[in-house]
Amino acid sequence: MRRLVVSAEAAHRLGGAVPSPAAAFLLAVIALPGLFWLVMLKRTTVYTAPEEWMMTTIIPGIHSWVETNLPPVELLVISISALGSGWFVALAFAGFGILALANRRRDLALLFALGTLAFPMEWALKYFTSSEAISFTALLGAIVNVNNVGLDDIADFPAGHALRATVLYGIAAFSVARLAHDHRQGQVAYLVAAVFVGAISATRIYLGAHYPMDVLGGLMAGAALLAILIAVHVLRVDERARADELAHQAEREATGARRVAVPRRTRVEG
Numbered sequence: 001m002r003r004l005v006v007s008a009e010a011a012h013r014l015g016g017a018v019p020s021p022a023a024a025f026l027l028a029v030i031a032l033p034g035l036f037w038l039v040m041l042k043r044t045t046v047y048t049a050p051e052e053w054m055m056t057t058i059i060p061g062i063h064s065w066v067e068t069n070l071p072p073v074e075l076l077v078i079s080i081s082a083l084g085s086g087w088f089v090a091l092a093f094a095g096f097g098i099l100a101l102a103n104r105r106r107d108l109a110l111l112f113a114l115g116t117l118a119f120p121m122e123w124a125l126k127y128f129t130s131s132e133a134i135s136f137t138a139l140l141g142a143i144v145n146v147n148n149v150g151l152d153d154i155a156d157f158p159a160g161h162a163l164r165a166t167v168l169y170g171i172a173a174f175s176v177a178r179l180a181h182d183h184r185q186g187q188v189a190y191l192v193a194a195v196f197v198g199a200i201s202a203t204r205i206y207l208g209a210h211y212p213m214d215v216l217g218g219l220m221a222g223a224a225l226l227a228i229l230i231a232v233h234v235l236r237v238d239e240r241a242r243a244d245e246l247a248h249q250a251e252r253e254a255t256g257a258r259r260v261a262v263p264r265r266t267r268v269e270g
Contacts, residue, residue, distance in 0.1 A: 017177035017186025024231035031224035038217045042129045042157045051211045059208055081203035083196065084161030086151075089168050090116070096172060107233070108175050114229050118167040121225055125217070126155035152209060158217035159210040162201040166222025167229075169193040174230055197222075 047055075067074045082088055093112050100109035123143065127134055134154055142151045151160055173193035177186025201219060204210040210218075 017180065017183040017190065018174070018234060019230065021231045021234045024227045024234065028224045028227040028231070031220045031227065035217060035220040035224060038213065038220065039125065039129055039157075042213065042217070046131060047211050048213065051213060055205075055208065055211055059206065063206060063208065077203050077206060080199050081161065081207060081209075084165035084200040084204075086119070086160065086164065089164040090119075092168055096175075100175075107237075108178065111171055111175070111229060111233055115167045115171045115226075117229075118164050118222060118225060121221060122151070122158065122160045122163050122218075125158050125221060126151055126160075129157045130155040156210060157214045158221050159201065159204050159214040160218065161204050162197070162210075162215045162218030163222040165197045165200045166219055167226050169196045170222070170226040171229070174233075 066077075093116050097109045097112040100106070100112060123139060127139055138154060141147070142154050170193055173186075173189040176189035177183070180186045180189075197219070201215045204215055205212060
């Protein structure tokens with residue numbers, strides 16, 4: 001792919017691959033009800049029968065065979081999974097935010113900062129959907145992995161890797177689309193982000209860390225948060241663009257009103 005070409009008006013205009021606020025809100029409207037029903041299902045049903053069969057019969061056999069016969073592939077899978085871990089995602093949010101500030105893009109830095117809402121969103125969902133009561137102290141300890149007990153050890157839903165990866169790589173792809181002069185670069189960025197999110201989510205099932213319902217819940221929660229953040233950001237940019245246009249129009253009208261017609265002096269012959 002060619003080097004990213006940043007539009008000269010990127011600070012005030014949107015790239016060609018940026019979704020409309022209506023499309024982003026539509027995604028949130030679709031994802032949030034689906035997430036709600038998954039939460040209700042999770043609170044009444046631990047796992048579905050097809051999930052239980054797949055995770056106890058199919059996945060362990062595949063994992064065991066790959067681990068024995070293809071150690072490099074096993075190492076690759078673990079490395080891909082780490083790209084959605086809490087510490088990596090937190091550092092990535094901080095790094096992207098600092099990079100945006102260094103390039104005087106406070107709007108994108110704010111977007112990455114708001115992306116960290118994925119963490120409290122995950123904590124709240126785990127606390128609410130856990131089949132066993134979780135004390136606030138236990139939740140805080142799991143957040144910082146005290147005694148090697150993490151959030152996934154006390155509650156499975158949603159898959160934190162899927163949720164965090166959706167928000168992080170989604171915002172990164174949107175930032176490329178936001179700055180790119182060529183909309184095709186934004187489309188490629190979205191495709192790369194989707195591949196990363198899909199691969200990270202698949203590794204959680206392969207490693208036996210989460211059932212498909214947990215991963216689907218993480219994807220839905222991440223997509224809802226991502227869509228809301230992008231919609232608000234695009235609306236703010238559009239509003240600033242309209243305000244600038246109105247200000248320029250008012251300035252042009254005021255300049256035109258101050259012009260005074262001066263009659264041409266005629267030469268008087270004596």
